[in-house]
Amino acid sequence: xxxxxxxxxxxxxxxxxxxxxxxxxxxxxxxxxxxxxxxxxxxxxxxxxxxxxxxxxxxxxxxxxxxxxxxxxxxxxxxxxxxxxxxxxxxxxxxxxxxxxxxxxxxxxxxxxxxxxxxxxxxxxxxxxxxxxxxxxxxxxxxxxxxxxxxxxxxxxxxxxxxxxxxxxxxxxxxxxxxxxxxxxxxxxxxxxxxxxxxxxxxxxxxxxxxxxxxxxxxxxxxxxxxxxxxxxxxxxxxxxxxxxxxxxxxxxxxxxxxxxxxxxxxxxxxxxxxxxxxxxxxxxxxxxxxxxxxxxxxxxxxxxxxxxxxxxxxxxxxx
Amino acid sequence: xxxxxxxxxxxxxxxxxxxxxxxxxxxxxxxxxxxxxxxxxxxxxxxxxxxxxxxxxxxxxxxxxxxxxxxxxxxxxxxxxxxxxxxxxxxxxxxxxxxxxxxxxxxxxxxxxxxxxxxxxxxxxxxxxxxxxxxxxxxxxxxxxxxxxxxxxxxxxxxxxxxxxxxxxxxxxxxxxxxxxxxxxxxxxxxxxxxxxxxxxxxxxxxxxxxxxxxxxxxxxxxxxxxxxxxxxxxxxxxxxxxxxxxxxxxxxxxxxxxxxxxxxxxxxxxxxxxxxxxxxxxxxxxxxxxxxxxxxxxxxxxxxxxxxxxxxxxxxxxx
Numbered sequence: 001x002x003x004x005x006x007x008x009x010x011x012x013x014x015x016x017x018x019x020x021x022x023x024x025x026x027x028x029x030x031x032x033x034x035x036x037x038x039x040x041x042x043x044x045x046x047x048x049x050x051x052x053x054x055x056x057x058x059x060x061x062x063x064x065x066x067x068x069x070x071x072x073x074x075x076x077x078x079x080x081x082x083x084x085x086x087x088x089x090x091x092x093x094x095x096x097x098x099x100x101x102x103x104x105x106x107x108x109x110x111x112x113x114x115x116x117x118x119x120x121x122x123x124x125x126x127x128x129x130x131x132x133x134x135x136x137x138x139x140x141x142x143x144x145x146x147x148x149x150x151x152x153x154x155x156x157x158x159x160x161x162x163x164x165x166x167x168x169x170x171x172x173x174x175x176x177x178x179x180x181x182x183x184x185x186x187x188x189x190x191x192x193x194x195x196x197x198x199x200x201x202x203x204x205x206x207x208x209x210x211x212x213x214x215x216x217x218x219x220x221x222x223x224x225x226x227x228x229x230x231x232x233x234x235x236x237x238x239x240x241x242x243x244x245x246x247x248x249x250x251x252x253x254x255x256x257x258x259x260x261x262x263x264x265x266x267x268x269x270x271x272x273x274x275x276x277x278x279x280x281x282x283x284x285x286x287x288x289x290x291x292x293x294x295x296x297x298x299x300x301x302x303x304x305x306x307x308x309x310x311x312x313x314x315x316x317x318x319x320x
Numbered sequence: 321x322x323x324x325x326x327x328x329x330x331x332x333x334x335x336x337x338x339x340x341x342x343x344x345x346x347x348x349x350x351x352x353x354x355x356x357x358x359x360x361x362x363x364x365x366x367x368x369x370x371x372x373x374x375x376x377x378x379x380x381x382x383x384x385x386x387x388x389x390x391x392x393x394x395x396x397x398x399x400x401x402x403x404x405x406x407x408x409x410x411x412x413x414x415x416x417x418x419x420x421x422x423x424x425x426x427x428x429x430x431x432x433x434x435x436x437x438x439x440x441x442x443x444x445x446x447x448x449x450x451x452x453x454x455x456x457x458x459x460x461x462x463x464x465x466x467x468x469x470x471x472x473x474x475x476x477x478x479x480x481x482x483x484x485x486x487x488x489x490x491x492x493x494x495x496x497x498x499x500x501x502x503x504x505x506x507x508x509x510x511x512x513x514x515x516x517x518x519x520x521x522x523x524x525x526x527x528x529x530x531x532x533x534x535x536x537x538x539x540x541x542x543x544x545x546x547x548x549x550x551x552x553x554x555x556x557x558x559x560x561x562x563x564x565x566x567x568x569x570x571x572x573x574x575x576x577x578x579x580x581x582x583x584x585x586x587x588x589x590x591x592x593x594x595x596x597x598x599x600x601x602x603x604x605x606x607x608x609x610x611x612x613x614x615x616x617x618x619x620x621x622x623x624x625x626x627x628x629x630x631x632x633x634x635x636x637x638x639x640x
Contacts, residue, residue, distance in 0.1 A: 041419045042362050042426065072394050078416025082441055084423060092412040096398025099361045103404060106362065121402055 001027055003311075004186040008033040008048050008199020010065035010235050011227055011297070012192035013055035018303030019190065020056055020126045022311065028126035029182035031209070033194070034111070035131075035138035035167055035202030038150050040088050041079075043098040044105055047150075048199065049115060049130055050097065057122035065235065068093040087155045112176040127178060131203045134173035138202050139166045149198065158237040161244045165197055170205035175212075183212040188314045191224035191267075193295060195238040196257050197245075214266050221268035221318040223310055224258055225295055226251035229273040234296065252282035255290075262287035269317060271295060271310060289317055321347055323631075324506040328353040328368050328519020330385035330555050331547055331617070332512035333375035338623030339510065340376055340446045342631065348446035349502035351529070353514070354431070355451075355458035355487055355522030358470050360408055361399075363418040364425055367470075368519065369435060369450055370417065377442035385555065388413040407475045432496040447498060451523045454493035458522050459486045469518065478557040482564045485517055490525035495532075503532040508634045511544035511587075513615060515558040516577050517565075534586050541588035541638035543630055544578055545615055546571035549593040554616065572602035575610075582607035589637060591615060591630060609637055 003023060007016050007030055016030050033048045047066065054060035054068055061067045071091035080086035090098070097118070104114045110133040119128050140152040142160035152160060183189065194200055204210040213222060231249045233239045242249035247257075251272040259265015263286060270290040272279050283290045293309045294302065323343060327336050327350055336350050353368045367386065374380035374388055381387045391411035400406035410418070417438070424434045430453040439448050460472040462480035472480060503509065514520055524530040533542060551569050553559045562569035567577075571592040579585015583606060590610040592599050603610045613629045614622065 041423055068398075072392055072412065074392050074412035075395060075416035075419065078388075078413040079420045080416075082417065082420045082438060084416070084420035092392065092394035092415075093398040095412075095415065096395035096400075096404070097402065099395065100399045100402045100404035103361055118402060 001187045002029070002182075002185050003027055003188045003190060004029045004031060004182045005190040005192055006031050006033075006194075006200055006203050007052055007192040008036075008194030009051055011233075012048070012194035012199060013052045013060070013065070014297040014303050015190070015192045015225060015306060016052055016126070017055045017300075018297070018305070018307035019310075021300075021304050022307045025125050029178065029186070030126050030128045031131055031179055031182065031203060032128060033131060033199045033202050035136050035170075035198065035205075036149050036153070037135065038137070038148060040150070041085070041090075042102070043095075044102045045088070045090075045098050046101070046111070046130070049111075049128070050094070052128055053115070053118060053122060053124060056119075056124045056126060056128065059122070067091050088150060089154075110176075112178070127182065129176050129178050129182065131176060131179065131209060132173040132206050133176045134169060136170045136173050136202060136205065137168040138198050139168055140198070141165065153198075153237070158240060162197075162241050163245070165201065167202050167205035170202065171207070173206050175206055175209050179209060180212050183209070183216065186216075186220055188311070188318075189213060189216075189220060189222040190310060191222065191258065193225040193227040195227060195233075195236055195241070196254055197238065197241050200258075219318075221314055222266050223269040223271060223314060224255070224267055225271040225306070225310070226254045226273065226276070228254050229295065230275050250282075251276045251279040252286075255283050255286055255288055260286045260288040269313060271306075271313070321507045322349070322502075322505050323347055323508045323510060324349045324351060324502045325510040325512055326351050326353075326514075326520055326523050327372055327512040328356075328514030329371055331553075332368075332514035332519060333372045333380070333385070334617040334623050335510070335512045335545060335626060336372055336446070337375045337620075338617070338625070338627035339630075341620075341624050342627045345445050349498065349506070350446050350448045351451055351499055351502065351523060352448060353451060353519045353522050355456050355490075355518065355525075356469050356473070357455065358457070358468060360470070361405070361410075363415075363422045365408075365410075365418050366421070366431070366450070369431075369448070370414070372448055373435070373438060373442060373444060376439075376444045376446060376448065379442070387411050408470060409474070430496075432498070447502065449496050449498050449502065451496060451499065451529060452493040452526050453496050454489060456490045456493050456522060456525065457488040458518050459488055460518070461485065473518075473557070478560060482517075482561050484565070485521065487522045487525035490522065491527070493526050495526055495529050499529060500532050503529070503536065506536075506540055508631070508638075509533060509536075509540060509542040510630060511542065511578065513545040513547040515547060515553075515556055515561070516574055517558065517561050520578075539638075541634050542586050543589040543591060543634060544575070544587055545591040545626070545630070546574045546593065546596070548574050549615065550595050570602075571596045571599040572606075575603050575606055575608055580606045580608040589633060591626075591633070
C-alpha cells in the first residue's frame with residue numbers, strides 16, 4: 001500500500017510521523033510545502049521541510065514542535081548583541097543544517113537532492129520530497145500590504161489582517177522529482193491537518209501537482225484531516241485567516257475549501273475531531289464522507305492512533 | 321602619546337591588550353592583518369580581526385587565545401553530521417559575528433565600518449582597523465602547491481613545506497580609512513610578536529602602509545617584538561616557516577627580516593626575550609638597538625608588563 005501525505009508545519013509533521021510509524025517501510029511519500037522557504041542572513045531556510053524531517057528523525061524539539069531538541073541559541077545571541085536581525089529564531093544546531101543546505105545549493109545541488117541526502121543521514125525511512133525544486137514564495141496580502149510569509153508569520157507574529165494569498169513562482173514551478181510518481185502510484189492521499197491557506201494551498205499552486213490529484217484515478221481516495229477544531233487551531237493562524245477572509249473557521253469550511261469530488265474539488269473523505277461532531281451535517285451536505293475521531297496529537301501514541309484510524313477509514317470506506 | 325600597533329594572531333592580540341590597558345584612552349590604534357580572511361560557507365571570516373577584538377573586549381577564549389569564551393560548537397556539529405566541511409572550527413557565538421558581518425557587507429558596509437560598529441558595541445577603546453577594506457589573500461607557496469592561507473593553516477595543519485608567500489590583491493589594496501593617519505600621527509609604532517611572514521608582511525604588502533612606515537619622520541621609532549624565542553614560537557608556524565625557507569629561526573633573523581633603518585629596513589628597536597640574551601650580538605651588528613625582557617605573556621600582568629617595558633624603552637632610547 002502506497003500512501004502520499006501533503007504536509008506543512010507542526011501538525012502535519014506529527015501526522016506524518018504517525019503514518020511513518022504504522023506503515024510498512026517504503027510505503028510513505030511526503031510532499032512538503034516550500035512556500036515558507038526564504039533567504040535570511042544569506043542562508044536558505046526551509047521551515048516546513050525541516051519540521052517534517054526533524055520530527056521523522058526524532059530530533060525535533062518536543063516542546064515547540066519546530067526546531068531541534070536540546071537546541072541552543074548562541075549564534076543568534078551574538079548576532080542580536082551586534083544589532084543584527086534576530087527576529088527569526090535560528091538555533092545553533094538548526095543553523096548548521098541551513099549552512100550545509102546553502103552550501104550544497106551553491107554548488108548546484110537541488111533542494112530535493114539535498115533533502116534526500118539529509119534524510120539518508122538522519123535515517124528517515126519515508127520519501128520526503130519538497131513540493132518543487134523551484135522557489136515558490138507565499139505572499140500574504142494584508143492590511144499592511146503584501147508581506148513575504150516569514151515577515152507576516154514570524155516578524156509580525158500573524159498580527160496583520162489577511163485579505164488573500166499568492167504563491168510567487170508557482171506558475172513556473174515543476175513538481176520535484178518523485179512527486180508526480182508518488183501521487184500517480186498512491187493508494188491513498190492524506191492531506192495533513194496543516195494550514196489550508198499557507199501550507200497546503202502552496203503545494204496545490206504547483207499546477208501539475210493539483211492536476212495529478214484532481215485528475216487521479218477515482219479509486220484513489222484523498223482524505224483530509226481538519227486543522228480546525230471548535231473554530232480554533234492547535235497552533236498557527238489558520239482560524240484567524242478564515243475569519244479575516246470572512247469565512248467562519250470551522251471544520252466544514254475547511255472541507256468546503258478543498259471541495260468534494262462531487263463539487264469539482266478533490267476530497268473523498270474528511271476527518272474531524274470528536275469535539276466537532278456537530279459539523280458532520282454540513283459536511284454531509286457537501287456529499288463528502290467523514291469520520292469523527294480524536295485528532296489532537298499530544299503524544300506519540302495519538303499520532304499513531306490517528307494514522308491507524310485514517311488507514312482503517314480508507315480501507316473500509318474506499319475499499320483499498 | 322599616540323601608539324600604532326601592527327598585529328596578527330594570538331600573540332599580537334595579547335600585546336595589543338597590554339598596550340590598551342596601560343595607555344590612556346584614545347592613544348592606541350591597531351592595524352590588523354586581513355590576509356587570513358576568507359569566505360567559508362558563504363560567510364566572510366576575519367580570524368585576526370576577531371582575535372584582536374575578542375581579546376580587547378574580554379570575550380576571547382582564555383585557553384585557545386582565539387575564538388570566544390564559553391563557546392559551543394553545535395552548528396558545526398550539525399553540519400559535520402551532514403557531511404559538511406567542518407575542518408574550520410566555527411563556534412556558535414563566533415558564527416553569529418560572521419553572519420552579521422557578512423550581512424552588513426552584503427548591504428554595502430565596508431569592513432572598517434563594520435569593525436568600528438562591532439568595537440563600539442563591545443566597548444573596545446582602541447581604534448581597531450583592518451589593514452584594508454579591500455580583500456587581500458595570503459597565499460602559501462608550498463610543496464603541495466599554492467594554498468589559500470586557511471587551507472594551509474587549518475585544513476592542512478601547517479604540514480606542507482613552505483617556499484614563499486604572496487598576497488593576492490595587495491597591489492590594488494588601499495589602506496583602510498584611518499590607517500595612514502594613524503601611522504603619520506604616531507609617536508611610536510609597535511610591531512607585535514606576530515608571525516612576520518603571514519601576519520605582518522601582508523599588512524606591509526599594502527604599499528601605502530609600508531611607504532608610510534619606511535618614509536616616516538625619523539623621530540618615530542618602530543619597535544618590533546620577536547615572536548621567535550629560543551628558535552621556537554609560543555604558537556603558530558613562524559619558526560617552521562623560517563626553517564623551511566632556509567633561514568635559522570632566531571630572534572636576530574626576525575630583526576633581519578624587518579631590517580634596521582640603517583639597512584633600509586624600518587626597525588628602530590627590537591625586543592627579545594630573556595631566554596635569547598645571546599642573540600643581542602647579532603642584533604647589534606644590524607645597527608639596531610635592542611632590549612631583553614620577558615616576552616612570554618602567560619598572564620594579564622605579563623601583557624601589561626611587556627607593554628610598559630616597550631613604552632619605557634621607547635621613551636628612554638628614542639626620546640618620545
